[in-house]
Amino acid sequence: MGGSKSFFYGLGTGLMIGATIIQLTHTSEESIRATETVDLTKTERSIEELRQEANELGYQLYNITEKRYTEEELQSKLAEEINMDILTETASPNSNPLEQKQSKDQGIEFTISPGSGLRSISQTLLDHGLISDREQFLRVMEERGISGKVRAKTYRFSDKPTLERLITELTNP
Numbered sequence: 365m366g367g368s369k370s371f372f373y374g375l376g377t378g379l380m381i382g383a384t385i386i387q388l389t390h391t392s393e394e395s396i397r398a399t400e401t402v403d404l405t406k407t408e409r410s411i412e413e414l415r416q417e418a419n420e421l422g423y424q425l426y427n428i429t430e431k432r433y434t435e436e437e438l439q440s441k442l443a444e445e446i447n448m449d450i451l452t453e454t455a456s457p458n459s460n461p462l463e464q465k466q467s468k469d470q471g472i473e474f475t476i477s478p479g480s481g482l483r484s485i486s487q488t489l490l491d492h493g494l495i496s497d498r499e500q501f502l503r504v505m506e507e508r509g510i511s512g513k514v515r516a517k518t519y520r521f522s523d524k525p526t527l528e529r530l531i532t533e534l535t536n537p
Contacts, residue, residue: 435484443491471522476534478516485514494521494530501527510535
């Protein structure tokens, strides 16, 4: 029994020493990692440097106080504004028919932003009275395989174009 007692003392001592060594190794690895990390709070950059870096990566910086809108929110706000303008024009007893005629002569103008989806584009066209059926427009674009070929730019039409002319203008380079 005396031999096994010394065996267990040796085993216990060995386990404690091994655990201590592992703990020291782990602690030293954490301290090495902590010294390798960069403290970003000490890195000072100007707003211009940040904007430049963001542009290089394809991002854009905005001030946190600026209100940002999704495409749907923007379309909704624009539709509300257009409806309010129409209501005030028709409700105004002093409206001049000549001014209304001049605004009609200026034609229809709208802008398609880069990255706009076909659904939001079709809603814009519907809002401006250029198409009467959104689903028909979407179907024609899909059938022709040109749904991703609409160019982002500002379009001007002197009158309401046919669907064919509209599609040609939107997709021709």
